[in-house]
Amino acid sequence: MTSAAGSRTNITLRLALLAGALVAGFMTSVCIGDVCIEPVKALTVLTGGFAAGGTNAGVSTPGLSDILTQIRLPRTLIATTVGAALAVSGYILQALSRNPLADPYLTGVSSGAGLAVAIAIMIGVDFNFMPASAFAGGLLAALLVAQMARRAGGLSVTRLILAGVALSAVCGSLITLIITQSGSAPQAQGIIFWLAGGIAGRGWSDLTTLSLYTAGGIIATLFLSKQIRVLSLGDETAQALGVDVSRLQWLLLATAVLMCGAAVAASGLVAFVGLIAPNLARMLFVRDERVEIIATALIGAVLVMLSDLAARTLGQGQELPLGTLLSLVGGPFFLYLISTTKGEEV
Amino acid sequence: MAGTIALQLDALSAGFGSKAVVEGVSLAVPKGTVLGIAGANGAGKSTLLKTIARLLPPVKGKVLIDGSDLAAMPLPHLARKVAYVAQDISSSRDLTVEDMVALGRNPHQRWWQWRSETRDKAAIEQAIKATDLQELRQKSIAEVSGGERQRATIAMSLAQEPEILLLDEPTAHLDFKHQKSLLQLLLRLKSEGMTVVTCLHDLNFIAQVCDQVLCVKKSGRAPSVQLFAGSPADVLTAENLKAAFDTELRIIRDSSDPQISSVFFGL
Numbered sequence: 001m002t003s004a005a006g007s008r009t010n011i012t013l014r015l016a017l018l019a020g021a022l023v024a025g026f027m028t029s030v031c032i033g034d035v036c037i038e039p040v041k042a043l044t045v046l047t048g049g050f051a052a053g054g055t056n057a058g059v060s061t062p063g064l065s066d067i068l069t070q071i072r073l074p075r076t077l078i079a080t081t082v083g084a085a086l087a088v089s090g091y092i093l094q095a096l097s098r099n100p101l102a103d104p105y106l107t108g109v110s111s112g113a114g115l116a117v118a119i120a121i122m123i124g125v126d127f128n129f130m131p132a133s134a135f136a137g138g139l140l141a142a143l144l145v146a147q148m149a150r151r152a153g154g155l156s157v158t159r160l161i162l163a164g165v166a167l168s169a170v171c172g173s174l175i176t177l178i179i180t181q182s183g184s185a186p187q188a189q190g191i192i193f194w195l196a197g198g199i200a201g202r203g204w205s206d207l208t209t210l211s212l213y214t215a216g217g218i219i220a221t222l223f224l225s226k227q228i229r230v231l232s233l234g235d236e237t238a239q240a241l242g243v244d245v246s247r248l249q250w251l252l253l254a255t256a257v258l259m260c261g262a263a264v265a266a267s268g269l270v271a272f273v274g275l276i277a278p279n280l281a282r283m284l285f286v287r288d289e290r291v292e293i294i295a296t297a298l299i300g301a302v303l304v305m306l307s308d309l310a311a312r313t314l315g316q317g318q319e320l321p322l323g324t325l326l327s328l329v330g331g332p333f334f335l336y337l338i339s340t341t342k343g344e345e346v
Numbered sequence: 347m348a349g350t351i352a353l354q355l356d357a358l359s360a361g362f363g364s365k366a367v368v369e370g371v372s373l374a375v376p377k378g379t380v381l382g383i384a385g386a387n388g389a390g391k392s393t394l395l396k397t398i399a400r401l402l403p404p405v406k407g408k409v410l411i412d413g414s415d416l417a418a419m420p421l422p423h424l425a426r427k428v429a430y431v432a433q434d435i436s437s438s439r440d441l442t443v444e445d446m447v448a449l450g451r452n453p454h455q456r457w458w459q460w461r462s463e464t465r466d467k468a469a470i471e472q473a474i475k476a477t478d479l480q481e482l483r484q485k486s487i488a489e490v491s492g493g494e495r496q497r498a499t500i501a502m503s504l505a506q507e508p509e510i511l512l513l514d515e516p517t518a519h520l521d522f523k524h525q526k527s528l529l530q531l532l533l534r535l536k537s538e539g540m541t542v543v544t545c546l547h548d549l550n551f552i553a554q555v556c557d558q559v560l561c562v563k564k565s566g567r568a569p570s571v572q573l574f575a576g577s578p579a580d581v582l583t584a585e586n587l588k589a590a591f592d593t594e595l596r597i598i599r600d601s602s603d604p605q606i607s608s609v610f611f612g613l
Binding site: 095098099223224225226227229230232233234236237239240241242243244287289290 | 396399400401421422423424425426428429430432435436437438439440441442445446449450452453455457458459460503506
């Protein structure tokens, strides 16, 4: 490792700052909304709520506890986890494709999930099954793309991206067809709102599945970080160093798809987090993959959490779509990356 | 020199899928010797070398290492025995020269392991020293020159502590000083018992370092075949070279030492 004592302190400091930003953002997100709650009060409710099972002596408003524990807290936690999942998913895909511009959307996972949800809404599937449909659609899309990208001895990265982009286009057209052909306006509205991305109305039950997949995915990625570095030398050199390249690629792809699928199921189509977070992490922390992965997760978490906060507070009486907000930031960032990235890397 | 056979090519056809680029190569490489693979552009030298490294499956025939079939070996086990140095490698990550050399320890470590044990550290240090990279160890491999990166790649393969070292055109990016130190390094490794197989364009380099030369030759659209194989002193003759490269080359031999000859264009 290259880090001398000085830069190691530096890394710890930066990671601590990121974690601090996460905590500060978390408190802000929990406290701000239609009803604003003082941070001290919120903390009392949250700590007391968990300790005393909901009886809060210090809080006068009985509804306050419900707002915090049933709405704000799960929503903020979901936003945080979705951000971390999409970000690390993007990190893996960038490592797999050796391309800093890759993101979960390039695998077609998100659009596959989107199509599944559109179909589910159209045929009137119960809302409770929406995450399951999104997950199944995403997985199906990833398998299809991976199948197309298959070649002797592993996955062709170029084919993976091309197939993903093509599949995204097909799914996009099918979604548009469904929206324009669906007879009833509420159904079309439902699809459009899901596609725009958002965490409104999600609760604790959504969080359980999501956090399990995300935690598992991040831990797996940390364990695979050394192999990610070996893979950066190219398939041939990695194999010559004893790596079963095709198995590693499948493992990484599966990890990325699980995290991305779980995130899409919980929040709809939230774009660009998987692109922005890993690139910011690489700008802040050089060379150590483990630090980068943790930083990527933290940055993604802060990013989606703050965007969700903006989505529910900036709109005049109505929520703004989270995905749309993030694309407003992410699109220009993507263009900036293209303009600064050297030709050979793209 | 005539010791145990480290590497054996058994009626080997190398290529892509079912399409052979080189066919019918049979050769035994004794432990502690250097084999040079020569031939014109497109004759399939690199394809042959990649098949020996198991980066390509053989189209036909077998590669045997210490008598056992290469195809049946687990990859990490193989990587502890055989190291392969590609012509030009880069990383999509920002690695230092030292980071890259340390990756040579991968087959000796557990797959999630980052920490270098004492043994790893010693191998890394030795590899860096052998390739004269002490000054460059903290430099990014994206910033060093092609020759320096090539030395770092060789250092990475030395850190693997292999029994057989495969080198694809190792002199390609090296200046005279570093060509000479590579020559000295190969001779030293050989004296320590390392078996080396290298693709080389430079016939003079072959003449000085190789115990055996294998020459492959392509004719028309058919796959290349083994044109000749033997010690440089025996097979590097004007007739053989004309057959191999379709051009006249002159050979100068030192009368006092039949091993050392020099090949030049003789215009």
